[in-house]
Amino acid sequence: GRAPGERPYTLIDFFPDDFLTLMDESHVTLPQVRGMYEGDMSRKRVLVEHGFRLPSALDNRPLRFNEFMEMTNQRVYVSATPGPFEV
Incomplete structure (x- = not known):
């Protein structure tokens, strides 16, 4: 498992270290x-604050920039x- 706040696992984790990203x-x-x-x-913060999601939902997130x-x-x-x- 991951610690709270730790970066999520993504498909990028399965790519080799030297892969090339083309950003069209x-x-x-x-x-x-x-x-x-x-x-x-x-x-998600609003949903957690109002009881519609558990606080752990905040860890299921996209990557930060x-x-x-x-x-x-x-x-x-x-x-x-x-x-x-980009230049």
Whole structure:
């Protein structure tokens, strides 16, 4: 098992260490990856506070942006309109 707050297991854990991540339409994809954790937590906190979910539900979550970046060492950003982060 995992400790509370520990990063969740994902399919990325089964990839070799040197896999390549291609992020198509990265100008859209990167903000979505950044926002997944906060959006999920916002919704679940309300459910936990009102008794509709157990507190352990907070540990079943998407990766934080920094966790995703740490797990994907080689990235290629593909975008017709790249932002400063992608350049």
